[in-house]
Amino acid sequence: MVDYDVLIIGAGPIGMACAIEAKKAGLSYVIVEKGALVNSLYNYPVFMTFFSTSQRLEIGDVPFVSINPKPNRNEAVEYYRRVAEKFSLNIHLFERVEKVEKAADGLFDIQTAKRNYRTKYVIVSTGFYDVPVLMNIPGEDLPKVTHYYKDPHLYAFQRVVVVGANNSSIDAALETYRKGAQVTLVIRGKEIGSYVKYWVRPDIENRIKEGEIKVYYESTLRSIEPESVHIDTPEGPVVLENDFVIATTGYTPDFKLLKNLGLELSGDAANCPVYNPETMESSTKGFYLAGVVCGGMDTHKWFIENSRVHAVQIFEHIRSLQS
Structure with missing residues (x-):
């Protein structure tokens, strides 16, 4: 049948x-x-x-x-x-x-x-x-880490690290910044991703240029702790105090x-x-x-x-x- x-x-x-x-x-x-x-x-x-x-x-x-x-x-x-x-x-x-x-x-x-x-x-x-594509680093399973960004209000007035260079990452960075978050982008490559929407690209570039959103290029997260993150950068290791990690890594x-x-x-x-x-x-x-x-x-x-x-x-x- x-x-x-x-x-x-x-x-x-x-x-x-x-x-x-x-x-x-x-x-x-x-x-x-x-x-x-x-x-x-x-x-x-x-x-x-x-x-x-x-x-x-x-x-x-x-x-x-x-x-x-x-x-x-x-x-x-x-x-x-x-x-x-x-x-x-x-x-x-x-x-x-x-x-x-x-x-x-x-x-x-x-x-x-x-x-x-x-x-x-x-x-x-x-x-x-x-x-989600995992980073496979210590601390990735902490409650403060998400691979799915939904609503910027959660991150108001918080210290937020956004991992990634394409549309999901850039949208998360800009929206949380506009809710009062202190935002840092961590990007593996040398620049913002080529797929970023053309009407969004000038906005993120200007926020970075004005220092309103900080960015580490050619950098990766090494580990995540409850109140900080460890970043490997071309200038050496960096430790940032941190409340949330939005890992839009694909x-x-x-x-x-x-x-x-x-x-x-x-x-x-x-x-x-x-x-x-x-x-x-x-x-x-x-x-x-x-x-x-x-x-x-x-x-x-x-x-x-x-x-x-x-x-x-x-x-x-x-x-x-x-x-």
Whole structure:
């Protein structure tokens, strides 16, 4: 017995786009999501602004109307919730997929934390925001350390060290500074990251130039203590009194989950899942990949705006198999 034609792992924008295409194709489907709807976006900083325009974040031909040309996190979360309502998408939230196996009859057996499914096709669209890249230094597990920056108010009037050079780091540095925090940036490279949003770059450069935000370039944290941090800099070790560390050091796909699902990985530095770029089918027939997860460690390769097409590619291929 087949429960659904298609099971989609991940209720982010691309997983939802896949569900919409399944409905168009007349296929039964279910989305299984370990957290909330658009869980990664939910965990973004509260006041984050997207690099993309609202039009380029649209799915299902549903207009995304925002106050400004570039929408913020709150507008996006609301938009995708309304899309889910409009299409009455079949979504099982807070249900983690634990195992996928292909049976002898060609169908997939999927085990989750709550139930079992059998499907003809599986689509993985799990993003990359779940597993932070750790610094692997003493004190990283202290309560004052976070790899997920949310709201600047927590850091008002505190001594904050922000680790990283790209958008998450720069946003955290600027927002906490404007709530009265004493902010120090620790950057491994020689300059601010090349991916920093063009309208934000002048702001951070001017704050650094005026000495309002201190920065250590070509530097790394050596260790974290309850009331201080130890930094290795080109001029030698530095010890700073410190209340909080925001370590926005990047994120990776959940490679453990991908391996448990039976996906083949490239094995190189990017560690991308292996797939056909024309059909998005993995090395296992009937098992597809969609969205940011396709980039492996290269998390700057795929975004909502350029991976929406994956849903169309997948269902064009499924239709061709059924004709």
